[in-house]
Every structure is written in C-alpha cells, then in structure tokens.
Amino acid sequence: MGDLTEARDLLEFSFESTVSDVPEAALQRLARRSAAFNVRMGLTGRLRLEDGRFIQSLEGRAAVLLPLAGRILADPRHGSIRVTAFGSIGARRFADWSAEGFQWSLAGSDSDNLHFLPSRPERRRQASAAILSLGAAARPLPALRDA
Amino acid sequence: MTFRTESRDERDLVQIVYVSSAAAAMSAEELEMLAERSRNRSASGRLTGLLLRHGEHFYAVIEGPRRRVFQRIEEIIGEQGLRGLQILREETIRARRFVNWSYGVIPVTGRDSGAPSEFLWRFCGLQTE
Numbered sequence: 001m002g003d004l005t006e007a008r009d010l011l012e013f014s015f016e017s018t019v020s021d022v023p024e025a026a027l028q029r030l031a032r033r034s035a036a037f038n039v040r041m042g043l044t045g046r047l048r049l050e051d052g053r054f055i056q057s058l059e060g061r062a063a064v065l066l067p068l069a070g071r072i073l074a075d076p077r078h079g080s081i082r083v084t085a086f087g088s089i090g091a092r093r094f095a096d097w098s099a100e101g102f103q104w105s106l107a108g109s110d111s112d113n114l115h116f117l118p119s120r121p122e123r124r125r126q127a128s129a130a131i132l133s134l135g136a137a138a139r140p141l142p143a144l145r146d147a
Numbered sequence: 148m149t150f151r152t153e154s155r156d157e158r159d160l161v162q163i164v165y166v167s168s169a170a171a172a173m174s175a176e177e178l179e180m181l182a183e184r185s186r187n188r189s190a191s192g193r194l195t196g197l198l199l200r201h202g203e204h205f206y207a208v209i210e211g212p213r214r215r216v217f218q219r220i221e222e223i224i225g226e227q228g229l230r231g232l233q234i235l236r237e238e239t240i241r242a243r244r245f246v247n248w249s250y251g252v253i254p255v256t257g258r259d260s261g262a263p264s265e266f267l268w269r270f271c272g273l274q275t276e
Contacts (some may be wrong), residue, residue, distance in 0.1 A: 008254060008256050009254045009256040010254070011253065011254065062253055062254055062256070062262050062263075063261075063262045066253070066262040066263055066265060066266040067262065067265045067266060067269050069266055070265065070266040070267060070268065070269030070270040071269045071270075073208075073244070073270050074269060074270045074271070074272055079242075079244075080243075080246050081244055081245050081246065082245070082246050082247050083197055083245065083247065083249040084249075085249075085251070086197060086199065086249055086250075086251035087199075087250075087251030087252045087253065088251075088252055088253065088254040
C-alpha cells in the first residue's frame with residue numbers, strides 16, 4: 001500500500017475448502033509457511049478455520065496471486081472448493097495477513113474433517129497459541145517488491 | 148427419473164481445462180451476459196469450476212457429468228467459434244473439485260501478462276520455471 005501503481009493489478013482470491021487428512025502438526029507447519037510466504041510476497045487477507053472448513057481471502061498483485069491460486073486449487077489437501085471471489089479489486093480490504101478463528105470449538109468434533117485437531121485441552125491451547133502468533137507475526141506489511 | 152439420470156452422470160465426471168481467445172470478439176454487453184449466465188449456471192449446479200477473463204482470453208476449468216461438459220464445450224464452439232480454443236487437459240475425475248461455478252475478471256496491466264497462463268499451468272501441476 002502507499003503504492004499508487006499497485007491498484008491497477010490488484011486481485012482478490014477468496015475460497016472455502018474442506019481440509020482433510022492433514023495431521024495437526026502438518027497443518028501448523030502449512031499455516032506457518034503460508035504466513036511467511038504471504039508476508040514476503042506482499043499478500044494480505046485472512047485465514048479462518050470454521051467447523052473443519054478453511055475460509056480464506058487473499059489479495060495482492062495478480063502476478064503473485066494467480067500462480068498461488070493455481071497451486072492452492074490443485075493441492076489435494078483442499079477439497080469441496082467453493083471459490084467465493086476471484087477477480088480485480090480497486091483497493092485492498094485487509095491491512096495485513098492473519099490467521100484467526102482458531103478457538104477450536106470442539107462441539108461436533110466427531111466429524112471426520114476435524115480429526116487433525118488436537119484432542120487434549122493443553123495441546124489445543126498450545127496449538128491455538130502457535131497459530132494465533134502466526135497472525136501477530138504477519139502484522140507488519142512488507143515493502144512491496146518492484147513497487 | 149431425472150434423479151436416476153443425475154446420479155449415473157455423477158459417477159462419470161470429467162474435468163476440462165481450456166484457454167481461448169474468444170473474448171476478443173465479444174462486446175461489453177456480451178461479456179456482461181456471459182457473467183450473468185455464469186451466475187445462473189452456478190445456481191443450476193450441474194457444471195462447476197471457474198472461468199477467468201484476462202483481456203481477450205478466457206482461462207477455464209469446467210467439470211461435471213461427461214455428456215454435460217462436452218455439450219457445453221460444443222455450445223462454446225457454436226457460440227464463439229474455435230477462436231484459439233486449446234484444451235490443456237481433459238481428465239476423468241472421481242469427485243468434483245469445485246462445488247460451485249465462479250467467474251472473474253483479471254486486471255490487464257501488461258507486466259503480468261503471463262500470470263493467467265501460469266495459473267492454469269500450476270493448476271495442472273506443471274511448473275513454469
């Protein structure tokens with residue numbers, strides 16, 4: 001932001017998916033890696049986990065976001081994908097990238113989709129803290145490359 | 148009767164990834180109609196996937212029952228002609244990847260002209276670097 005030329009090729013890609021067969025540790029690694037990648041690539045948006053569904057909004061330059069969208073949509077860990085927005089936007093709606101909604105209400109955790117969530121309360125707290133700290137780490141918006 | 152046909156169709160699913168340059172010959176009104184039809188198609192739920200327009204090009208993933216998908220491809224050719232139509236991949240799939248149909252317009256700025264192709268290449272599991 002603060003980059004007047006970026007608005008011309010700003011893109012939004014928002015989708016929901018069911019992430020299954022992903023162990024908790026792998027999920028956290030995935031979330032941490034994608035947080036780092038998003039920040040490095042000047043992507044903003046939000047990731048929420050809700051009832052075993054990933055709800056993700058990403059926004060950034062088309063040149064960065066399009067290849068990433070292709071990769072996400074091809075990733076076999078995502079299933080039942082609902083693309084809710086894919087296209088040009090005039091301005092960013094998010095100031096940063098964050099992961100949230102990981103309070104993991106385990107009501108209905110007998111669902112197969114939730115099997116990767118930690119079952120013991122203390123592990124749940126640890127995992128929750130780890131993921132929430134991702135959001136905090138993602139706070140500062142990096143200077144955009146070739147701005 | 149319809150249901151029986153549908154469930155049989157649901158067991159014979161295909162997914163097609165294609166590019167075309169049909170948008171070059173379309174007016175703003177036609178493009179708006181296309182967007183409108185895309186929204187309606189999403190409501191019907193028979194074909195799922197996505198269609199992106201980048202300038203004069205379309206980039207698409209279309210999936211559903213085999214005969215419905217090929218019927219749609221024939222319609223596209225009927226309406227728009229071949230116009231650079233290239234099928235990048237045609238695959239039998241066990242389950243749909245997408246639960247809805249979406250349409251989007253990608254900004255054209257010149258400096259990212261390769262990005263939409265890269266989107267499809269990555270979607271097909273091919274690296275471009």
